[in-house]
Amino acid sequence: MLSISEALVSISKALRPVGIEAVQLDAAFGRVCAQNVSALLDAPPFAASAMDGYAVRFADIADDTSPLACLDVVKAGDRDVAPLAPGTCARIFTGAPIPPGADTVVLQEQARSEGGAVSFLAGIERYRHIRAAGSNFRAGDVTAHAGRRLTARDIGLLAASGHNTLRVHRRPQAAILSTGDELSSRFRAGEGAQILDANRPALTALVAAWGGKPIDLGIAPDRPDALVHALDGVQADLLIVTGGASVGTFDLVRPALERLGFSASFRKIRMRPGKATMFGVLAGLPVLSLPGNAVAALVSALVFLKPTLSALAGLGFEEVPRDCAVLAAPLSAVGPRDTFLRGRLDRGADGRPTFTAMAMQDTAMLLGLAKAHALTIRPANAPPAQPGEMIEVIRFD
Amino acid sequence: MLSISEALVSISKALRPVGIEAVQLDAAFGRVCAQNVSALLDAPPFAASAMDGYAVRFADIADDTSPLACLDVVKAGDRDVAPLAPGTCARIFTGAPIPPGADTVVLQEQARSEGGAVSFLAGIERYRHIRAAGSNFRAGDVTAHAGRRLTARDIGLLAASGHNTLRVHRRPQAAILSTGDELSSRFRAGEGAQILDANRPALTALVAAWGGKPIDLGIAPDRPDALVHALDGVQADLLIVTGGASVGTFDLVRPALERLGFSASFRKIRMRPGKATMFGVLAGLPVLSLPGNAVAALVSALVFLKPTLSALAGLGFEEVPRDCAVLAAPLSAVGPRDTFLRGRLDRGADGRPTFTAMAMQDTAMLLGLAKAHALTIRPANAPPAQPGEMIEVIRFD
Numbered sequence: 173m174l175s176i177s178e179a180l181v182s183i184s185k186a187l188r189p190v191g192i193e194a195v196q197l198d199a200a201f202g203r204v205c206a207q208n209v210s211a212l213l214d215a216p217p218f219a220a221s222a223m224d225g226y227a228v229r230f231a232d233i234a235d236d237t238s239p240l241a242c243l244d245v246v247k248a249g250d251r252d253v254a255p256l257a258p259g260t261c262a263r264i265f266t267g268a269p270i271p272p273g274a275d276t277v278v279l280q281e282q283a284r285s286e287g288g289a290v291s292f293l294a295g296i297e298r299y300r301h302i303r304a305a306g307s308n309f310r311a312g313d314v315t316a317h318a319g320r321r322l323t324a325r326d327i328g329l330l331a332a333s334g335h336n337t338l339r340v341h342r343r344p345q346a347a348i349l350s351t352g353d354e355l356s357s358r359f360r361a362g363e364g365a366q367i368l369d370a371n372r373p374a375l376t377a378l379v380a381a382w383g384g385k386p387i388d389l390g391i392a393p394d395r396p397d398a399l400v401h402a403l404d405g406v407q408a409d410l411l412i413v414t415g416g417a418s419v420g421t422f423d424l425v426r427p428a429l430e431r432l433g434f435s436a437s438f439r440k441i442r443m444r445p446g447k448a449t450m451f452g453v454l455a456g457l458p459v460l461s462l463p464g465n466a467v468a469a470l471v472s473a474l475v476f477l478k479p480t481l482s483a484l485a486g487l488g489f490e491e492v493p494r495d496c497a498v499l500a501a502p503l504s505a506v507g508p509r510d511t512f513l514r515g516r517l518d519r520g521a522d523g524r525p526t527f528t529a530m531a532m533q534d535t536a537m538l539l540g541l542a543k544a545h546a547l548t549i550r551p552a553n554a555p556p557a558q559p560g561e562m563i564e565v566i567r568f569d
Numbered sequence: 570m571l572s573i574s575e576a577l578v579s580i581s582k583a584l585r586p587v588g589i590e591a592v593q594l595d596a597a598f599g600r601v602c603a604q605n606v607s608a609l610l611d612a613p614p615f616a617a618s619a620m621d622g623y624a625v626r627f628a629d630i631a632d633d634t635s636p637l638a639c640l641d642v643v644k645a646g647d648r649d650v651a652p653l654a655p656g657t658c659a660r661i662f663t664g665a666p667i668p669p670g671a672d673t674v675v676l677q678e679q680a681r682s683e684g685g686a687v688s689f690l691a692g693i694e695r696y697r698h699i700r701a702a703g704s705n706f707r708a709g710d711v712t713a714h715a716g717r718r719l720t721a722r723d724i725g726l727l728a729a730s731g732h733n734t735l736r737v738h739r740r741p742q743a744a745i746l747s748t749g750d751e752l753s754s755r756f757r758a759g760e761g762a763q764i765l766d767a768n769r770p771a772l773t774a775l776v777a778a779w780g781g782k783p784i785d786l787g788i789a790p791d792r793p794d795a796l797v798h799a800l801d802g803v804q805a806d807l808l809i810v811t812g813g814a815s816v817g818t819f820d821l822v823r824p825a826l827e828r829l830g831f832s833a834s835f836r837k838i839r840m841r842p843g844k845a846t847m848f849g850v851l852a853g854l855p856v857l858s859l860p861g862n863a864v865a866a867l868v869s870a871l872v873f874l875k876p877t878l879s880a881l882a883g884l885g886f887e888e889v890p891r892d893c894a895v896l897a898a899p900l901s902a903v904g905p906r907d908t909f910l911r912g913r914l915d916r917g918a919d920g921r922p923t924f925t926a927m928a929m930q931d932t933a934m935l936l937g938l939a940k941a942h943a944l945t946i947r948p949a950n951a952p953p954a955q956p957g958e959m960i961e962v963i964r965f966d
Binding site: 365375380562564 | 732
């Protein structure tokens with residue numbers, strides 16, 4: 173059995189970023205930039221006032237407190253602003269171009285206007301309240317780097333730097349197949365005992381949340397031919413198989429994949445839950461097989477599917493970020509596998525997050541999983557842990 | 570001028586959750602549940618094995634170590650399982666129904682099968698490795714509460730509890746209008762100085778990221794009639810106006826809104842940046858007017874727009890969550906307004922996040938904003954802060 177780190181390395185070697193497409197900027201939020209993008213213009217495009225006030229030649233007010241005639245008003249959006257005549261000032265508003273000749277903006281709070289003439293308080297600083305042309309960015313400056321997942325702030329910056337379309341990586345298409353005779357996809361009232369498939373809907377949501385495009389392959393029954401049929405010729409960037417509950421199902425999926433030419437990188441991982449995670453390649457298609465148990469499937473998805481989708485999306489292969497939290501209640505010693513415990517995060521008196529493991533860690537407990545905030549990772553063979561110890565957590569969502 | 574808290578209270582009073590629609594479960598991720606949802610069935614629907622092993626009557630192995638005949642195999646998905654004859658055992662797999670009469674599952678690792686008979690190690694515990702019917706949830710248990718934003722785990726739980734469609738709040742529609750003669754929405758090469766509208770694209774992305782549906786109203790020029798025309802009859806749940814850069818523009822927007830019957834709850838907030846944030850109601854439509862300055866607009870959006878969209882979406886009005894971080898570099902004293910500083914978060918040696926304010930806090934600096942990880946909030950009139958102090962931060966994204 174591989175460790176989690178070994179498994180991550182093994183997966184990362186099999187992945188290449190998907191191709192590139194052009195999108196409008198208003199559809200680029202959350203997408204991964206496929207090339208460095210450079211500003212097409214300077215911002216601001218001209219020296220501009222940073223405040224509302226008066227544009228002056230500093231020399232006119234430095235030693236002489238007599239009022240200056242105010243002969244012009246300059247607003248944001250004005251073009252071809254007239255030069256400032258020596259010995260005069262101009263009313264100016266935030267964002268307006270500085271009139272040629274002016275070198276200082278005096279805040280309106282530091283000025284007094286009376287009958288067309290303006291006098292200024294002492295102690296004005298030269299060059300103040302002027303944003304130089306290009307002081308935010310210059311034409312040619314990189315405003316978004318290849319491999320960055322674009323935030324709303326990036327979208328604003330890209331718009332400001334002149335871009336309306338953008339080359340981004342496609343969303344990786346992830347086909348999701350559930351397997352297991354015991355599963356139904358739809359509740360039928362009055363039909364007796366039914367077990368409804370939770371994994372496919374949850375994984376569909378996770379794939380979308382993590383930047384992929386889910387493709388629903390439905391539920392395949394536990395018959396070799398039916399499995400081979402379901403697994404054959406899948407058109408996607410990734411195939412996710414989520415096994416039925418039992419070893420029996422697991423034992424059917426691998427032979428079916430192998431009949432189609434699948435080569436497994438690993439079949440089990442030294443973790444709990446999530447041991448029955450398998451990864452390999454089927455005719456160039458990466459295949460991630462997750463446990464059938466719903467909690468195990470979600471833990472394994474967080475640890476392995478999320479970085480897989482990131483790598484396919486062009487973000488690079490990055491482990492899921494771990495935060496620190498203070499343990500609020502004791503934890504018992506850990507067995508021979510890295511162990512994930514569900515729990516709640518609260519905010520401690522000193523402002524640091526605290527983690528309390530949930531009493532019920534049975535992996536069938538979807539209800540408890542939905543109520544948890546985070547997982548903590550306890551290394552294999554770790555001794556008992558006491559309240560106050562610092563532990564690592566992975567936050568959900 | 571109101572404080573941030575007073576402004577938030579004032580906004581919250583004007584908001585009502587939007588209406589309700591039915592969606593398929595696969596479109597419900599991230600949506601806000603509009604009613605309590607109860608499970609339609611028990612899970613598991615019958616007592617089921619939690620492991621792969623053997624189902625036994627405990628009495629048969631408690632005091633007697635002779636092997637039991639293994640006469641049956643029960644797999645997940647099997648129905649109408651035959652009762653376990655006394656003095657026999659059944660091979661059983663994870664998720665399979667417990668045969669009537671059996672009360673214990675013995676792990677396969679604790680059993681030895683030879684010629685159709687199975688012997689068991691000593692020390693087996695009664696009732697082990699059986700999940701009782703309904704031990705995850707019972708029909709009628711609430712599996713998602715009204716007002717919850719649905720996670721992937723919720724989607725899995727809702728699927729498991731029998732739901733394929735769901736009643737959720739509509740996505741609040743937020744119409745976004747930029748104003749300002751100085752703004753263009755598209756770069757034109759060779760046309761001289763241009764200032765491109767960053768706010769509308771960034772706000773469009775934020776509205777979508779925060780669960781709303783953006784409606785693009787374009788850019789209105791700084792003319793009273795044109796503004797009235799642009800602001801009149803907007804069909805949405807929220808109108809966001811983002812002012813031009815100057816006081817001049819701001820002074821045009823309010824009269825234009827007032828000509829249409831707008832009543833302002835407040836016009837300015839004691840914060841920096843973001844002072845020029847205004848909120849009110851126009852013929853039943855909540856209107857949030859954000860500063861024209863791009864950084865101020867984004868800070869104000871984080872503080873006011875995000876809770877506004879949450880309240881409209883049915884989540885309730887919640888302030889943006891604040892995390893704690895350790896200050897890594899000194900901060901100077903704060904003026905008379907609550908002050909937001911952009912900065913980077915790193916992870917300190919003790920695992921706690923550290924915050925370093927960016928050197929350049931000029932609010933025109935979109936480039937710096939895009940590189941920041943978080944804002945810190947410094948209360949009005951706060952004294953200088955030293956490295957090591959605990960401060961509050963709001964994380965971006």
